[in-house]
Amino acid sequence: MSQEPPKIKVEHLTMAYGSFVVMNDLNFEIKKGEIFVIMGGSGCGKSTLLKHLIGLKDPAKGEIYYDGENFNHAEPEQKLLMLQKFGVLYQGGALWSSMTLAENVALPLGEFTSLSQKEIRDIATLKLSLVGLRGFEDFYPSEISGGMRKRAGLARAMALDPDVLFFDEPSAGLDPISSRRLDDLILELRDSLGATVVVVTHELASIFAIADKAIFLDAATRTQGAIGNPHDLRDQTENMAVRTFLRRGEEEIPEVV
Numbered sequence: 001m002s003q004e005p006p007k008i009k010v011e012h013l014t015m016a017y018g019s020f021v022v023m024n025d026l027n028f029e030i031k032k033g034e035i036f037v038i039m040g041g042s043g044c045g046k047s048t049l050l051k052h053l054i055g056l057k058d059p060a061k062g063e064i065y066y067d068g069e070n071f072n073h074a075e076p077e078q079k080l081l082m083l084q085k086f087g088v089l090y091q092g093g094a095l096w097s098s099m100t101l102a103e104n105v106a107l108p109l110g111e112f113t114s115l116s117q118k119e120i121r122d123i124a125t126l127k128l129s130l131v132g133l134r135g136f137e138d139f140y141p142s143e144i145s146g147g148m149r150k151r152a153g154l155a156r157a158m159a160l161d162p163d164v165l166f167f168d169e170p171s172a173g174l175d176p177i178s179s180r181r182l183d184d185l186i187l188e189l190r191d192s193l194g195a196t197v198v199v200v201t202h203e204l205a206s207i208f209a210i211a212d213k214a215i216f217l218d219a220a221t222r223t224q225g226a227i228g229n230p231h232d233l234r235d236q237t238e239n240m241a242v243r244t245f246l247r248r249g250e251e252e253i254p255e256v257v
């Protein structure tokens, strides 16, 4: 019986800026529909790994596969098709301030599809309603809260019905309640759309709330510390750096659900 390849497979990935090696020999797989968290302390290489996964940076060594296909060695046309299946939510939400929320969400649809203006507007309205922003289509980013801006950014990331959604520090700058709502939304969207989700974060509450699987990038050893479900890692891993990170530096298990 043929087995479906993992959605994402990373093999012997070494990441570097010139001669400065950020991480050596990363190896992991992400299954379709999984929420995968990239975690670790400040400066360990989380954003750099995200950049490799979305094609903004090439590996110094190693390979990245999507659905069994080599991403870095794909022909340009093939690579473009692969890139169109990604939805990315950058740290600041990165909305255009001079455009309404509907116009922001419509932007990738206008660029990459041949849909009519009416169809584009309908899809923008639908995507905004999926993130709880029905009725806010004609608002400008400056007229809504930080949490709402993140959700609008998410609606835009979902405009082209991506297979894989990437989030760079989604809770950065949000208060704990908005952050929790965003976590709930990420879980809901994964369940309803079946998308695979990759999240960069160092927020413990988010890690425990959303991750099926997490990788710890260890800045001290410059390679992956451990990989697995964060609850299991917190309780069972022998790796002290991972344990300390997930226990917030304390021997007692922190009160997070």
Ligand SMILES: Nc1ncnc2c1ncn2[C@@H]1O[C@H](COP(=O)(O)OP(=O)(O)OP(=O)(O)O)[C@@H](O)[C@H]1O
Pocket (backbone or CB within 6 Å): 017, 020, 022, 040, 041, 042, 043, 044, 045, 046, 047, 048, 049, 202
């Ligand atoms: N463009 C660059 N050129 C050279 N070095 C870089 C560049 N971008 C990042 N670095 C270095 O690579 C390392 C990893 O950076 P990266 O931003 O990936 O870490 P991070 O884990 O995402 O950090 P943070 O949690 O603080 O955002 C750091 O030492 C950083 O200084």
